[in-house]
Amino acid sequence: MLLxxxxxSISLILTYLLYKWILEDLKIHRFKRFYLLFSMIFSLILxxxxxxxxxxxxxxxxxxxxxxxxxxxxxxxRETTQSSPFLTLQTLLYLVYLVGFxxxxxxxxxxxxxxxxxxxxxxxxxKHQYHFVLLPFLKTPFTFGKYIYxxxxxxxxxxxxxxxxxxxxVNQRHTIDILLTELLKCMFWFHPMFYLFKNSIALNxxxxxxxxxxxxxxxxxxYLQLLLHQTYQQNExxxxxxxxxxxxxxxxxxISKNNNPLKNALSIVLxxxxxxxxxxxxxxxxxxxxxxxxxxxxxxxxVEKQAEYVGGMDAFQNYFINNFRIDxxxxxxxxxxxxxxxxxxxxxxxxxxxxxxxxxxxxSEQGNQNIISIMKxxxxxxxxxxxxxxxxxxxxxxxxxxxxDDVKKDA
Numbered sequence: 001m002l003l004x005x006x007x008x009s010i011s012l013i014l015t016y017l018l019y020k021w022i023l024e025d026l027k028i029h030r031f032k033r034f035y036l037l038f039s040m041i042f043s044l045i046l047x048x049x050x051x052x053x054x055x056x057x058x059x060x061x062x063x064x065x066x067x068x069x070x071x072x073x074x075x076x077x078r079e080t081t082q083s084s085p086f087l088t089l090q091t092l093l094y095l096v097y098l099v100g101f102x103x104x105x106x107x108x109x110x111x112x113x114x115x116x117x118x119x120x121x122x123x124x125x126x127k128h129q130y131h132f133v134l135l136p137f138l139k140t141p142f143t144f145g146k147y148i149y150x151x152x153x154x155x156x157x158x159x160x161x162x163x164x165x166x167x168x169x170v171n172q173r174h175t176i177d178i179l180l181t182e183l184l185k186c187m188f189w190f191h192p193m194f195y196l197f198k199n200s201i202a203l204n205x206x207x208x209x210x211x212x213x214x215x216x217x218x219x220x221x222x223y224l225q226l227l228l229h230q231t232y233q234q235n236e237x238x239x240x241x242x243x244x245x246x247x248x249x250x251x252x253x254x255i256s257k258n259n260n261p262l263k264n265a266l267s268i269v270l271x272x273x274x275x276x277x278x279x280x281x282x283x284x285x286x287x288x289x290x291x292x293x294x295x296x297x298x299x300x301x302x303v304e305k306q307a308e309y310v311g312g313m314d315a316f317q318n319y320f321i322n323n324f325r326i327d328x329x330x331x332x333x334x335x336x337x338x339x340x341x342x343x344x345x346x347x348x349x350x351x352x353x354x355x356x357x358x359x360x361x362x363x364s365e366q367g368n369q370n371i372i373s374i375m376k377x378x379x380x381x382x383x384x385x386x387x388x389x390x391x392x393x394x395x396x397x398x399x400x401x402x403x404x405d406d407v408k409k410d411a
Contacts, residue, residue, distance in 0.1 A: 004047050005191075011043035011278055012193040018274050019200060022267050027259045029208045031268055036201050037177060040184060040194070042275065046282050097190070104189040108182050115144050122149070125156060130170065132156055143169040161213060161226055168209040177201050207254050220255055227251060307347040307384040307393050316378075323374045325367075326401065339363070343371060343397045349390045351380030359396070371399070 016039070023032050122133035136152040141162055143149070148166045150156070157163060169175070181198045188194050214220045227248055309316035342360040345353050356375045358368050384393035 007047035007282070008043045009191070009193065011046055011282070012039070012191075012197070014274065014278055015039035015043065016193060016196060016200075018271060023271060024200065024204075025254070025257070026264055026267055027207075027211065027254070027257060028264045028268065029204055029211055031271075032204050033177070033201070033208065035271055036197060036204065037180070039275075040181070040197055042279075044184075046279060049282070100189045101186060104186040108186050111182075118149065119147055123152070127156055127158075130167065141166050143175070145175045146170055161223060164213045165209045168212045169205065172205075172208060174205045174208075177205070203250060206251055210251055210255055214255065224252060224255060304387065305385040307351075307395070308382045310379060310382060319378065320374055320399075323370075323377075325370055339401050341371065341399045341401065343375065343399060345375055345395060345397070347381050347383055347393050347395070349383050349392055351383050353378045353381070355394075363401075 015035075019032070019035065019039070023035060026032075118135060119133050122135040125132040125134060131147050133147050133149045134152045134154065135149060138149060138151045141148065141150050141154070143166045148163075148170060150163075150166075154162075158167075178198075178201070181194065181201055185194045185198060210223070214223055309319075339362045340360070341358065341363060344355075344357045344359050346355040348354050353375050356372050358371060361368050361371075363371075383390045385391065
Protein backbone atom coordinates (compact mmCIF):
# COMPACT_ATOMS: atom_id res chain seq x y z
CA MET A 1 0.00 0.00 0.00
CA LEU A 2 2.85 2.39 0.82
CA LEU A 3 4.41 1.74 -2.59
CA UNK A 4 1.07 2.37 -4.30
CA UNK A 5 0.59 5.66 -2.42
CA UNK A 6 4.13 6.71 -3.35
CA UNK A 7 3.50 6.04 -7.04
CA UNK A 8 0.18 7.89 -7.19
CA SER A 9 1.71 10.78 -5.25
CA ILE A 10 4.53 11.16 -7.78
CA SER A 11 2.10 11.07 -10.70
CA LEU A 12 -0.32 13.52 -9.05
CA ILE A 13 2.47 15.96 -8.19
CA LEU A 14 3.96 15.88 -11.70
CA THR A 15 0.65 16.40 -13.47
CA TYR A 16 -0.48 19.09 -11.03
CA LEU A 17 2.77 21.05 -11.27
CA LEU A 18 2.46 21.01 -15.06
CA TYR A 19 -1.06 22.36 -14.73
CA LYS A 20 -0.10 25.15 -12.31
CA TRP A 21 3.03 26.24 -14.17
CA ILE A 22 1.80 26.03 -17.76
CA LEU A 23 -1.90 25.27 -18.27
CA GLU A 24 -3.81 27.17 -15.59
CA ASP A 25 -3.30 30.64 -17.07
CA LEU A 26 -4.23 29.62 -20.62
CA LYS A 27 -7.66 30.00 -22.19
CA ILE A 28 -8.06 26.30 -23.02
CA HIS A 29 -10.61 25.65 -20.31
CA ARG A 30 -12.29 22.60 -21.89
CA PHE A 31 -8.96 20.85 -22.27
CA LYS A 32 -7.99 21.82 -18.72
CA ARG A 33 -11.20 20.28 -17.41
CA PHE A 34 -10.38 17.01 -19.17
CA TYR A 35 -6.73 17.20 -18.09
CA LEU A 36 -7.49 17.64 -14.38
CA LEU A 37 -10.02 14.81 -14.23
CA PHE A 38 -7.90 12.49 -16.37
CA SER A 39 -4.78 13.20 -14.28
CA MET A 40 -6.48 12.02 -11.09
CA ILE A 41 -7.91 8.84 -12.63
CA PHE A 42 -4.69 8.16 -14.55
CA SER A 43 -2.60 8.50 -11.39
CA LEU A 44 -4.83 6.07 -9.48
CA ILE A 45 -4.90 3.42 -12.21
CA LEU A 46 -1.32 3.57 -13.52
CA UNK A 47 0.36 1.79 -10.55
CA UNK A 48 -2.15 -1.07 -10.89
CA UNK A 49 -1.20 -1.84 -14.51
CA UNK A 50 0.86 -5.02 -14.71
CA UNK A 51 2.93 -5.73 -17.82
CA UNK A 52 3.38 -9.47 -18.52
CA UNK A 53 6.89 -10.61 -19.36
CA UNK A 54 7.59 -13.98 -20.94
CA UNK A 55 11.29 -14.25 -20.19
CA UNK A 56 12.53 -17.79 -19.54
CA UNK A 57 13.44 -18.80 -16.00
CA UNK A 58 16.90 -20.15 -15.29
CA UNK A 59 16.26 -23.58 -13.76
CA UNK A 60 18.29 -25.04 -10.93
CA UNK A 61 17.54 -28.57 -9.80
CA UNK A 62 17.12 -28.65 -6.06
CA UNK A 63 15.54 -30.56 -3.29
CA UNK A 64 12.66 -28.93 -1.42
CA UNK A 65 13.38 -28.13 2.21
CA UNK A 66 10.74 -28.42 4.85
CA UNK A 67 10.15 -26.18 7.85
CA UNK A 68 9.13 -27.71 11.14
CA UNK A 69 5.43 -28.49 11.27
CA UNK A 70 3.03 -25.95 12.77
CA UNK A 71 0.35 -27.55 14.93
CA UNK A 72 -2.74 -25.45 15.55
CA UNK A 73 -5.01 -26.50 18.39
CA UNK A 74 -7.84 -24.61 20.08
CA UNK A 75 -5.81 -24.36 23.28
CA UNK A 76 -2.76 -23.04 21.40
CA UNK A 77 -4.92 -20.39 19.73
CA ARG A 78 -6.36 -19.34 23.09
CA GLU A 79 -2.90 -19.05 24.66
CA THR A 80 -1.50 -17.05 21.73
CA THR A 81 -4.52 -14.75 21.64
CA GLN A 82 -4.21 -14.04 25.36
CA SER A 83 -0.48 -13.28 25.14
CA SER A 84 -0.59 -11.19 21.94
CA PRO A 85 -1.25 -7.43 21.99
CA PHE A 86 -4.79 -6.43 21.04
CA LEU A 87 -3.80 -3.29 19.14
CA THR A 88 -0.94 -3.56 16.66
CA LEU A 89 0.49 -0.65 14.64
CA GLN A 90 -1.14 -2.00 11.49
CA THR A 91 -4.52 -2.24 13.21
CA LEU A 92 -4.12 1.26 14.65
CA LEU A 93 -3.34 2.76 11.22
CA TYR A 94 -6.30 0.93 9.73
CA LEU A 95 -8.60 2.31 12.44
CA VAL A 96 -7.26 5.85 11.92
CA TYR A 97 -7.95 5.56 8.19
CA LEU A 98 -11.49 4.28 8.80
CA VAL A 99 -12.22 7.11 11.25
CA GLY A 100 -10.91 9.69 8.78
CA PHE A 101 -12.90 8.17 5.93
CA UNK A 102 -16.05 8.05 8.06
CA UNK A 103 -15.71 11.73 9.00
CA UNK A 104 -15.00 12.80 5.41
CA UNK A 105 -17.85 10.72 4.00
CA UNK A 106 -20.23 12.02 6.66
CA UNK A 107 -19.38 15.61 5.68
CA UNK A 108 -19.91 14.72 2.02
CA UNK A 109 -23.33 13.19 2.70
CA UNK A 110 -24.26 16.09 4.98
CA UNK A 111 -23.39 18.55 2.22
CA UNK A 112 -25.74 16.80 -0.21
CA UNK A 113 -28.43 16.56 2.47
CA UNK A 114 -28.15 20.29 3.26
CA UNK A 115 -28.47 21.21 -0.41
CA UNK A 116 -31.54 19.01 -0.85
CA UNK A 117 -33.05 20.50 2.30
CA UNK A 118 -32.51 23.98 0.87
CA UNK A 119 -34.23 22.92 -2.33
CA UNK A 120 -37.28 21.72 -0.40
CA UNK A 121 -37.42 24.94 1.64
CA UNK A 122 -37.23 27.22 -1.38
CA UNK A 123 -39.77 28.13 -4.02
CA UNK A 124 -39.31 25.89 -7.06
CA UNK A 125 -39.75 27.44 -10.50
CA UNK A 126 -39.29 25.69 -13.84
CA LYS A 127 -38.67 27.59 -17.06
CA HIS A 128 -38.13 25.60 -20.23
CA GLN A 129 -35.99 22.62 -19.13
CA TYR A 130 -34.27 24.49 -16.29
CA HIS A 131 -35.10 24.29 -12.57
CA PHE A 132 -34.72 27.29 -10.26
CA VAL A 133 -34.97 27.44 -6.46
CA LEU A 134 -35.70 30.85 -4.91
CA LEU A 135 -34.53 31.37 -1.32
CA PRO A 136 -35.17 34.51 0.79
CA PHE A 137 -31.91 34.32 2.78
CA LEU A 138 -29.59 33.55 -0.13
CA LYS A 139 -26.95 36.18 -0.97
CA THR A 140 -25.41 34.93 -4.22
CA PRO A 141 -26.55 32.34 -6.77
CA PHE A 142 -25.05 28.86 -7.03
CA THR A 143 -25.71 25.62 -8.89
CA PHE A 144 -25.94 22.00 -7.80
CA GLY A 145 -26.93 19.32 -10.28
CA LYS A 146 -29.79 20.55 -12.45
CA TYR A 147 -30.94 23.13 -9.87
CA ILE A 148 -29.99 26.82 -9.87
CA TYR A 149 -30.37 28.47 -6.46
CA UNK A 150 -31.21 32.20 -6.56
CA UNK A 151 -32.11 34.97 -4.08
CA UNK A 152 -35.87 35.36 -3.64
CA UNK A 153 -36.08 38.72 -5.42
CA UNK A 154 -34.17 37.59 -8.54
CA UNK A 155 -36.10 37.90 -11.79
CA UNK A 156 -35.60 34.79 -13.90
CA UNK A 157 -34.45 36.38 -17.14
CA UNK A 158 -32.37 34.26 -19.51
CA UNK A 159 -30.61 37.37 -20.80
CA UNK A 160 -29.38 38.21 -17.29
CA UNK A 161 -25.62 37.72 -16.94
CA UNK A 162 -25.79 35.85 -13.63
CA UNK A 163 -28.50 33.51 -14.90
CA UNK A 164 -26.49 32.82 -18.05
CA UNK A 165 -23.43 32.09 -15.92
CA UNK A 166 -25.28 29.53 -13.80
CA UNK A 167 -26.83 27.92 -16.88
CA UNK A 168 -23.33 27.11 -18.13
CA UNK A 169 -22.70 25.11 -14.94
CA VAL A 170 -25.92 23.18 -15.52
CA ASN A 171 -25.41 22.57 -19.24
CA GLN A 172 -21.81 21.43 -18.85
CA ARG A 173 -22.66 19.24 -15.82
CA HIS A 174 -19.95 20.65 -13.57
CA THR A 175 -21.56 19.01 -10.52
CA ILE A 176 -20.36 15.60 -11.79
CA ASP A 177 -16.74 16.78 -11.58
CA ILE A 178 -17.26 18.12 -8.07
CA LEU A 179 -18.94 14.94 -6.82
CA LEU A 180 -16.21 12.73 -8.30
CA THR A 181 -13.49 14.83 -6.71
CA GLU A 182 -15.28 14.90 -3.35
CA LEU A 183 -15.57 11.10 -3.36
CA LEU A 184 -11.85 10.80 -4.09
CA LYS A 185 -11.21 13.23 -1.23
CA CYS A 186 -13.20 10.93 1.06
CA MET A 187 -11.16 7.89 0.02
CA PHE A 188 -7.84 9.75 0.23
CA TRP A 189 -8.75 12.21 2.98
CA PHE A 190 -5.14 12.26 4.17
CA HIS A 191 -3.69 13.19 0.74
CA PRO A 192 -3.29 16.94 0.09
CA MET A 193 -3.09 16.59 -3.70
CA PHE A 194 -6.80 15.77 -4.04
CA TYR A 195 -7.69 18.99 -2.21
CA LEU A 196 -5.49 20.96 -4.61
CA PHE A 197 -7.09 19.26 -7.61
CA LYS A 198 -10.56 20.05 -6.22
CA ASN A 199 -9.72 23.75 -5.95
CA SER A 200 -8.29 23.88 -9.46
CA ILE A 201 -11.30 22.06 -10.92
CA ALA A 202 -13.72 24.45 -9.20
CA LEU A 203 -11.78 27.49 -10.43
CA ASN A 204 -11.68 26.13 -13.97
CA UNK A 205 -15.47 25.70 -13.85
CA UNK A 206 -15.70 29.44 -13.24
CA UNK A 207 -13.31 30.10 -16.12
CA UNK A 208 -15.56 27.99 -18.37
CA UNK A 209 -18.70 29.85 -17.32
CA UNK A 210 -17.05 33.27 -17.57
CA UNK A 211 -15.67 32.56 -21.02
CA UNK A 212 -19.00 31.23 -22.30
CA UNK A 213 -21.02 34.36 -21.56
CA UNK A 214 -18.54 37.07 -22.63
CA UNK A 215 -18.81 37.82 -26.34
CA UNK A 216 -17.02 41.19 -26.64
CA UNK A 217 -14.91 43.68 -24.68
CA UNK A 218 -17.94 45.73 -23.64
CA UNK A 219 -19.52 42.66 -22.03
CA UNK A 220 -16.18 41.86 -20.40
CA UNK A 221 -15.99 45.30 -18.75
CA UNK A 222 -19.55 45.07 -17.46
CA TYR A 223 -18.94 41.53 -16.24
CA LEU A 224 -15.84 42.58 -14.30
CA GLN A 225 -17.91 45.23 -12.53
CA LEU A 226 -20.48 42.58 -11.65
CA LEU A 227 -17.79 40.27 -10.29
CA LEU A 228 -16.43 43.07 -8.15
CA HIS A 229 -19.90 43.73 -6.76
CA GLN A 230 -20.40 40.04 -5.96
CA THR A 231 -16.99 39.58 -4.33
CA TYR A 232 -18.15 40.63 -0.87
CA GLN A 233 -20.97 38.10 -0.73
CA GLN A 234 -20.41 34.39 -0.32
CA ASN A 235 -22.34 31.17 0.32
CA GLU A 236 -20.69 28.32 2.19
CA UNK A 237 -21.74 25.47 -0.11
CA UNK A 238 -18.62 23.45 -0.94
CA UNK A 239 -20.41 21.02 -3.28
CA UNK A 240 -22.01 23.72 -5.41
CA UNK A 241 -20.80 25.72 -8.39
CA UNK A 242 -21.06 29.29 -7.16
CA UNK A 243 -21.06 32.54 -9.11
CA UNK A 244 -18.99 34.04 -6.31
CA UNK A 245 -15.90 31.85 -6.22
CA UNK A 246 -13.22 32.87 -3.72
CA UNK A 247 -10.47 33.20 -6.34
CA UNK A 248 -12.11 36.17 -8.05
CA UNK A 249 -8.76 37.84 -8.68
CA UNK A 250 -7.67 35.00 -10.95
CA UNK A 251 -10.95 35.27 -12.81
CA UNK A 252 -10.33 39.00 -13.34
CA UNK A 253 -6.91 38.22 -14.83
CA UNK A 254 -8.24 35.39 -17.01
CA ILE A 255 -11.06 37.52 -18.46
CA SER A 256 -8.56 40.24 -19.34
CA LYS A 257 -6.13 37.85 -21.07
CA ASN A 258 -5.75 37.61 -24.82
CA ASN A 259 -6.01 34.20 -26.46
CA ASN A 260 -2.83 32.80 -28.05
CA PRO A 261 -3.69 29.79 -30.28
CA LEU A 262 -0.07 28.81 -30.92
CA LYS A 263 0.84 28.85 -27.22
CA ASN A 264 -2.33 26.92 -26.43
CA ALA A 265 -1.51 24.23 -29.00
CA LEU A 266 2.08 23.85 -27.79
CA SER A 267 0.90 23.61 -24.18
CA ILE A 268 -1.62 20.90 -25.04
CA VAL A 269 1.09 18.92 -26.83
CA LEU A 270 3.42 19.33 -23.85
CA UNK A 271 0.72 18.14 -21.43
CA UNK A 272 0.07 15.05 -23.56
CA UNK A 273 3.81 14.34 -23.77
CA UNK A 274 4.15 14.54 -19.97
CA UNK A 275 1.21 12.15 -19.48
CA UNK A 276 2.64 9.69 -22.03
CA UNK A 277 6.14 10.03 -20.56
CA UNK A 278 4.85 9.33 -17.05
CA UNK A 279 3.01 6.25 -18.31
CA UNK A 280 6.08 4.97 -20.20
CA UNK A 281 8.39 5.46 -17.22
CA UNK A 282 5.98 3.63 -14.92
CA UNK A 283 5.48 0.82 -17.46
CA UNK A 284 9.20 0.39 -18.05
CA UNK A 285 9.80 0.26 -14.31
CA UNK A 286 7.13 -2.43 -14.03
CA UNK A 287 8.61 -4.36 -16.98
CA UNK A 288 12.08 -4.13 -15.48
CA UNK A 289 10.80 -5.36 -12.13
CA UNK A 290 8.92 -8.24 -13.79
CA UNK A 291 11.87 -9.18 -15.97
CA UNK A 292 14.26 -9.08 -13.02
CA UNK A 293 11.96 -11.30 -11.02
CA UNK A 294 11.51 -13.79 -13.83
CA UNK A 295 15.13 -14.16 -14.99
CA UNK A 296 16.62 -14.38 -11.54
CA UNK A 297 17.75 -17.79 -10.36
CA UNK A 298 15.32 -20.40 -9.17
CA UNK A 299 15.25 -20.55 -5.38
CA UNK A 300 17.99 -22.73 -3.94
CA UNK A 301 17.02 -25.25 -1.31
CA UNK A 302 20.26 -27.06 -0.44
CA VAL A 303 21.91 -24.02 1.10
CA GLU A 304 24.62 -23.65 3.68
CA LYS A 305 22.46 -21.47 5.90
CA GLN A 306 18.68 -21.61 5.70
CA ALA A 307 16.44 -18.57 5.98
CA GLU A 308 15.30 -17.85 9.52
CA TYR A 309 12.29 -16.09 10.95
CA VAL A 310 13.29 -13.23 13.24
CA GLY A 311 12.78 -14.59 16.75
CA GLY A 312 12.87 -18.22 15.65
CA MET A 313 10.20 -20.70 14.63
CA ASP A 314 8.38 -20.37 17.95
CA ALA A 315 7.82 -16.68 17.15
CA PHE A 316 6.69 -17.58 13.62
CA GLN A 317 4.24 -20.15 15.00
CA ASN A 318 2.82 -17.55 17.41
CA TYR A 319 2.46 -15.05 14.53
CA PHE A 320 0.70 -17.64 12.37
CA ILE A 321 -1.66 -18.90 15.06
CA ASN A 322 -2.50 -15.36 16.16
CA ASN A 323 -3.68 -14.47 12.64
CA PHE A 324 -5.32 -17.76 11.66
CA ARG A 325 -9.13 -17.91 11.80
CA ILE A 326 -9.98 -21.53 12.44
CA ASP A 327 -13.76 -21.04 12.39
CA UNK A 328 -13.72 -19.64 8.85
CA UNK A 329 -11.19 -22.24 7.68
CA UNK A 330 -13.32 -25.20 8.73
CA UNK A 331 -16.73 -23.69 7.97
CA UNK A 332 -18.80 -26.07 5.85
CA UNK A 333 -16.00 -28.66 5.81
CA UNK A 334 -16.18 -32.07 7.45
CA UNK A 335 -12.49 -32.57 8.13
CA UNK A 336 -12.70 -34.68 11.26
CA UNK A 337 -10.59 -34.01 14.33
CA UNK A 338 -7.54 -32.80 12.42
CA UNK A 339 -6.14 -32.15 8.95
CA UNK A 340 -2.78 -31.23 7.45
CA UNK A 341 -2.21 -28.46 4.90
CA UNK A 342 0.97 -28.16 2.84
CA UNK A 343 2.08 -24.64 1.93
CA UNK A 344 5.01 -23.85 -0.36
CA UNK A 345 6.63 -20.41 -0.50
CA UNK A 346 9.83 -18.55 -1.34
CA UNK A 347 11.94 -16.34 0.90
CA UNK A 348 13.36 -13.61 -1.34
CA UNK A 349 16.79 -12.05 -1.01
CA UNK A 350 15.29 -9.13 0.89
CA UNK A 351 13.57 -11.48 3.35
CA UNK A 352 10.05 -11.01 1.98
CA UNK A 353 7.72 -13.97 1.38
CA UNK A 354 6.66 -14.57 -2.23
CA UNK A 355 5.14 -17.17 -4.59
CA UNK A 356 2.85 -18.70 -1.97
CA UNK A 357 1.12 -21.90 -3.10
CA UNK A 358 -1.10 -24.29 -1.18
CA UNK A 359 -0.15 -27.77 -2.37
CA UNK A 360 -2.66 -29.67 -0.26
CA UNK A 361 -5.65 -28.52 1.76
CA UNK A 362 -9.04 -29.67 2.96
CA UNK A 363 -9.97 -26.22 4.21
CA SER A 364 -12.58 -23.88 2.78
CA GLU A 365 -11.56 -21.38 0.10
CA GLN A 366 -11.79 -18.67 2.74
CA GLY A 367 -9.42 -20.65 4.94
CA ASN A 368 -6.91 -21.07 2.11
CA GLN A 369 -7.03 -17.35 1.36
CA ASN A 370 -6.48 -16.66 5.06
CA ILE A 371 -3.29 -18.73 5.00
CA ILE A 372 -2.03 -16.99 1.84
CA SER A 373 -2.78 -13.59 3.40
CA ILE A 374 -0.92 -14.53 6.60
CA MET A 375 2.16 -15.57 4.64
CA LYS A 376 2.00 -12.57 2.30
CA UNK A 377 1.86 -10.11 5.22
CA UNK A 378 4.49 -11.97 7.20
CA UNK A 379 7.34 -9.85 8.63
CA UNK A 380 10.58 -10.18 6.70
CA UNK A 381 12.80 -13.18 7.36
CA UNK A 382 16.58 -13.34 7.53
CA UNK A 383 17.33 -14.63 4.00
CA UNK A 384 19.28 -17.79 3.25
CA UNK A 385 22.99 -17.79 2.38
CA UNK A 386 24.98 -20.02 0.05
CA UNK A 387 28.73 -19.62 -0.50
CA UNK A 388 28.52 -16.39 1.54
CA UNK A 389 25.94 -14.93 -0.86
CA UNK A 390 22.34 -14.09 -0.06
CA UNK A 391 20.05 -16.33 -2.16
CA UNK A 392 16.38 -17.04 -2.68
CA UNK A 393 15.16 -20.17 -0.92
CA UNK A 394 12.07 -22.32 -1.20
CA UNK A 395 10.30 -24.13 1.60
CA UNK A 396 7.29 -26.28 2.30
CA UNK A 397 5.37 -25.74 5.51
CA UNK A 398 3.13 -28.50 6.93
CA UNK A 399 0.30 -27.08 9.03
CA UNK A 400 -1.70 -29.49 11.15
CA UNK A 401 -5.04 -28.13 12.33
CA UNK A 402 -6.53 -29.97 15.27
CA UNK A 403 -10.19 -29.00 15.56
CA UNK A 404 -10.56 -30.44 19.07
CA ASP A 405 -8.01 -30.75 21.86
CA ASP A 406 -7.05 -34.29 22.76
CA VAL A 407 -8.57 -35.36 26.08
CA LYS A 408 -6.52 -37.81 28.12
CA LYS A 409 -8.39 -40.20 30.39
CA ASP A 410 -6.89 -41.74 33.51
CA ALA A 411 -6.53 -45.51 33.36
